[in-house]
Amino acid sequence: MKIPFFDIENWQEIGATLARNKTRTFLTAFGIFWGVFMLACLMGGARGAEDLLNRNFEGFATNSAILFPGRTTIPYKGHAKGRRWEADQTDIQRLRELLPQLETVTSQSSESNVSFRNGRYSFSGQVWGVEKEFTDVMLPHIESGRFINDADVAQQRKVAIVGKKVCNELFPDDPAPIGKSIQVNGISYTIIGIAYQTSEVQMGDRIDNVVIIPRTTFQNGFNRGDKVDIIMMVGERGVDFSDLESRIRQIVYSRHMVDPTDNSAMWYMNISAEFSKVDMLFKGVSFLALFIGLSTLIAGIIGIGNIMWVIVKERTQEFGIRRAIGAKPLDVTIQILSEGVTLTAIAGMAGISLACLVLGITAELTTNETSVPRFQMTLGHALVIITVFVTLGTLAGLIPALKAMRIKPIEALNDK
Numbered sequence: 001m002k003i004p005f006f007d008i009e010n011w012q013e014i015g016a017t018l019a020r021n022k023t024r025t026f027l028t029a030f031g032i033f034w035g036v037f038m039l040a041c042l043m044g045g046a047r048g049a050e051d052l053l054n055r056n057f058e059g060f061a062t063n064s065a066i067l068f069p070g071r072t073t074i075p076y077k078g079h080a081k082g083r084r085w086e087a088d089q090t091d092i093q094r095l096r097e098l099l100p101q102l103e104t105v106t107s108q109s110s111e112s113n114v115s116f117r118n119g120r121y122s123f124s125g126q127v128w129g130v131e132k133e134f135t136d137v138m139l140p141h142i143e144s145g146r147f148i149n150d151a152d153v154a155q156q157r158k159v160a161i162v163g164k165k166v167c168n169e170l171f172p173d174d175p176a177p178i179g180k181s182i183q184v185n186g187i188s189y190t191i192i193g194i195a196y197q198t199s200e201v202q203m204g205d206r207i208d209n210v211v212i213i214p215r216t217t218f219q220n221g222f223n224r225g226d227k228v229d230i231i232m233m234v235g236e237r238g239v240d241f242s243d244l245e246s247r248i249r250q251i252v253y254s255r256h257m258v259d260p261t262d263n264s265a266m267w268y269m270n271i272s273a274e275f276s277k278v279d280m281l282f283k284g285v286s287f288l289a290l291f292i293g294l295s296t297l298i299a300g301i302i303g304i305g306n307i308m309w310v311i312v313k314e315r316t317q318e319f320g321i322r323r324a325i326g327a328k329p330l331d332v333t334i335q336i337l338s339e340g341v342t343l344t345a346i347a348g349m350a351g352i353s354l355a356c357l358v359l360g361i362t363a364e365l366t367t368n369e370t371s372v373p374r375f376q377m378t379l380g381h382a383l384v385i386i387t388v389f390v391t392l393g394t395l396a397g398l399i400p401a402l403k404a405m406r407i408k409p410i411e412a413l414n415d416k
Contacts (some may be wrong), residue, residue, distance in 0.1 A: 003050070003312065003321075004255070010192075017402055022179050022348070024227040025343065026312070028046065028306075028343065029346070030149070030152065030347070031345055031350070032231070032301075032344055032347035032348060032389065033303075033347040033348070033350050033351040033354075034351065035298075035299060035356050035389075036347070036350075036351030036352055036355070036385060036386075036389060037351035037352075037354050038292065038358075039290075039294070039385055040351065040352055040355030040356070040377050040381070040385060041160060041355045041358060041359065042289030042292060042360045042380070043289060043290070043377070043381055043385075044355065044374075044375055044376050044377040044381070045289070045290045045359065045362070045375060046282065046285050046286045046374040047125055047374040047375070047376075048359070048362065048363060048376070049282075049285070049373075050282045050285075050373050051341070051373035051374050052283070052366060052373050053233040053278060058395060060137070060138050060139075060199055060271070061136060061137050061138070061234045061271070062234045062271065062272060062275045062296065062390075063236075063237070063239060063270040063271075063272045064137055064232065064233060064234045064241075064272065065232075065233050065235075065244075065268065065269060065270050065271055065272070066137075066229040066230060066231070066232050066233070066240040066268075066269040066271065067087065067230065067232075067233075067249075067252065067266055067267070067268060067269075068229075068230055068266065068267040068269070069087045069229075069265075069266055070084070070264065070265055071083065071084050071085075071087055071185075071264075071265065072258055072262055072265055073159070073252075073262055073264040073265060074261065074265075075255055075257040075259075075409040076258060076259040077257050079257050081128060081239075082384050084086050085213070085256045085258060085265070086227045086228075087107075087227070087228050087229075087252065087256075088226045088227050088228060089107070089226040089228065089370030090106055090226070090255065091228075091231060091251075091252050091255065091290060092105050092106065092228070092231060094252075094402050095231070095233065095252075096249065096256070098251055099244065099248070099251070101235060101236050101353070102233050102234065102235055102239070103136070103234050103235060103238070104136040104137065104232070104233065104234040104238050105231065105232075105233050106130070106131050106133035106134055106136070106231075106232050107129075107130070107131070107215065107228035107229070107230060107231055107232065108128055108129070108130050108134065108203055108228070108229060108230045109128070109129040109130075109215070109218055109219070109224060109227070109228050109229040110126050110127065110128050110129070110203075110204050110205075110210075110229055111126065111127045111218075111221075111222050111229070112125075112126050112204075113185075114126065114127045114140070114184060114211070115183075115184075115185055115309075116166060116169075116170060116182055116183065116184055116211060117170070117182065117183040118170040118171060118180075118181075118182050118207040120185070121169060121170045121172070122169075122170070123169040123170055125163070125205065125209045125210055125211065126204060126205045126209065126210040126211075127184060127211050127212075127213060127218065127222075128204075128210050128211070128212045129209065129212075129213055129217065129218020129219060129222075129224075130148065130212055130214075130215055131150075131153050131216065132147070132148055132149050132150050132152075132153065133147070134148075134232075134235050135147055135291070135317070136192060137201070137234055138197075138203065138230040138232075140161075140195040141195060141196050141197060141198065141276075142161075142193050142194070143164060143175075143176070143193050143195065143196060144175075144176040144178055144179045144193065144194045144196045145176070145191070145192050145193030145194055145197065145218075146192055146193050147161060147163075147193055147195070148161065148192075148212065148213075148214050148218050150288065151216040151415045152192075152217075153214045153215055153216050153217075154216075154218060156211070156216045157190075157214060157217065157219050157280070158181065158187065158188065158189045158190065158213075158217060159188070159190050159191075159192045159213065159214065159217075160184065160189040160191055160192065160211050160213050161191075161192065161193040161194075161195050161211070161212035161213075162177075162182065162191050162194055162211055162212075163194075163195060163206070163207050163208040163209050163210050163211065163212075164194060164195065164196035164207075164208045165196075165206075165208040165209050166208070166209065166210070166211060167194050167288060168227065170182060173405060175194075175414060176194060177191055177194075178191055178192065178194070179191065182211070183190055184221075185221075187221060189211075190391055193210070194326045195208075196208045203230065228393045230384055231252075235272075239244070240272070241270045241271075241272050241273070241356065242270060242272075242273060245268055245270070248268070249263070249266065249268070252266065253265070253266075253312075273328075281401050298392075299396075301392045301402055327372075334400050338392055340394060341390055341394055344389050344390050344392075344394075345386070345389075345390055348385070348386050348389045348390065349386065352377065352385065352386060354383075355377055356376075359376055359377055360375070360376070363375035363376060364377040368396070
């Protein structure tokens with residue numbers, strides 16, 4: 001007994017049948033190929049696109065919120081609207097004490113258009129005053145050296161983290177000038193680190209373009225007292241900053257004579273909510289990718305069913321002759337199904353191969369020094385796609401195959 005899979009004559013017959021009408025076979029195979037290619041690209045591409053978007057937030061705490069003091073819009077306790085108020089270190093201390101579910105509460109202050117100089121080289125940019133906890137909110141990439149620590153803040157040290165672009169401008173011949181000095185508005189600071197960022201999140205400017213110094217040093221050097229420009233918070237796991245917003249406003253507003261209902265007096269930026277929007281966006285994108293891919297897949301499968309139906313119609317007499325000389329109905333059914341499965345498998349594998357090539361090239365073009373986007377088709381996904389296509393291709397050819405099996409020899413021989 002010959003097994004059809006290992007029967008050379010069976011494969012030769014399948015090839016001859018599919019080659020009999022090259023245009024029809026090509027168009028059907030292309031429909032399957034394109035359906036597999038689109039589905040594979042959409043599945044692999046959705047993950048890679050999500051990685052690229054998340055790269056924009058790389059190093060930024062997802063469960064966080066930021067406060068920006070502004071102007072009042074409602075009169076309150078004798079104070080007219082339009083009054084500008086400023087947050088300070090006491091606000092930070094109160095938030096730490098009254099909201100234990102916050103893991104980090106820290107500040108950032110900045111000064112713009114500051115002159116940086118190293119001998120004959122100069123640059124103009126921002127100076128930030130921060131604490132060690134700044135890295136809990138936004139983690140810069142330290143190319144060399146270190147970041148600010150508690151001792152730097154406590155002892156008001158004149159040390160600085162220099163952004164990579166600033167470093168390149170002031171030290172063109174020295175990529176890591178750790179221990180050297182720069183002049184910040186005429187005051188000498190010792191460089192302890194070189195930093196940069198890859199994310200698109202900016203707290204006024206990119207880290208590459210700024211000089212970062214200890215908060216206490218900044219407050220003394222720029223006559224800020226204990227005032228701060230921004231308050232940054234990171235919550236414990238499971239903390240919802242949307243639920244905390246009213247309590248945070250109450251704690252801060254109560255010291256600065258701001259109406260508790262004046263939401264415009266302070267910009268409250270809920271970073272965790274923004275990340276949730278991104279997650280929902282990509283869930284929608286993934287669903288859309290699956291819907292489009294499956295729609296294309298179904299179109300290709302319908303094409304398989306059509307071509308098998310036409311083949312059965314064209315070969316009615318042939319099947320009748322086979323039945324007349326002793327072929328079993330199962331033999332005819334297997335022959336028809338083999339042709340559909342073969343066409344589906346070959347076109348599907350070609351689609352998977354091209355999709356993997358395209359995804360690989362895309363991943364290579366979008367890779368940087370910190371991350372590799374997952375533009376890839378996993379073996380599991382590829383096997384699932386091929387299995388689904390072959391299964392549906394088999395089912396699509398089943399009805400024409402059953403029709404061929406039921407053909408009676410006498411009727412087939414008389415068919416014109």
